[in-house]
Amino acid sequence: MPILEVENLSKTFGRTSVLKKINLSLEQGQALSIIGSSGSGKTTLLRCLNFLETPDAGIIRVNGETLFDAADPATQWESSIRKKRLHFGLVFQSFNLFPQYTALENVMLAKKLLAAERPDFKAKKKEILAEIEAQAADLLTQMGLSNRMTNYPHQLSGGQCQRVAIARALALHPDILCFDEPTSALDPELTGEVLRVIRELADKNTTMIIVTHEMAFARDVADHVIFMDEGMIVEQGRPLEVFENPKEERTRQFLSRFKQG
Secondary structure (H helix, E strand, O other), rough: OOOEEEEEEEEOOOOEEEEEEEEEEEOOOOOOEEOOOOOOOOOHHHHHHHOOOOEEEEEEEEEEEEEEEEOOOHHOOOHHHHHHOOOEEEOOOOOOOOOOOOHHHHHHHHHHHHOOOOOHHHHHHHHHHHHHHHHHHHHHHOOOOOOOOOOOHHHOOHHHHHHHHHHHHHHHOOOOEEEOOOOOOOOHHHHHHHHHHHHHHHHHOEEEEEEEHHHHHHHHHEEEEEEEOOOOOEEEEEEHHHHHHOOHHHHHHHHHHHHHH
């Protein structure tokens, strides 16, 4: 059974159809790269999967559980949205770190908020917070930031901020880790830092969806590639198929423009 199944997902903003009957599936441990021009619907797709936008039509399933069905109002209750988001970890292109918190505090925050709802939190507060801090410190160490835990976002480089954001997304052990153009705000040197971390996650069989404009990276790290244009999946397949022998003219044109650029 696929870990993620998306059926006929559609989304409009006003009169603009941004997603048009998106169908995709993702297996446990796979890395999916999504490529396409700006405005093709890539980011909106990720935002719908993370319940930051509500689709107009379609179904989203994770591990066989229907998280969203446009035809079933019971799957759209606001009270259950936060729980559903726990299936996904989202890394934004602009980091979205809280400036008033240190790197360690940013990674700890979501888990602390959830822990505070536990019936035993008051009785075991010190023990629970110590465990959350230790787990956050371990994640930052994995990101190569063991000496930056007490730094605030303004004291970190863009690449370091993005690595903190990746650690934060991993903190709640999501089923699927989603990246929305994770290097678009970085210079080439810092881009390399972040891409190395994502490669390491792929080597550990982390289930990932990566929206990226880094074509060489999309080709090398992905198990499956999707090319989107005008809100539709135009072509998909294994990286070698899509990049070396695309079947669709729009895919060929896009890749040609990218190579020329």
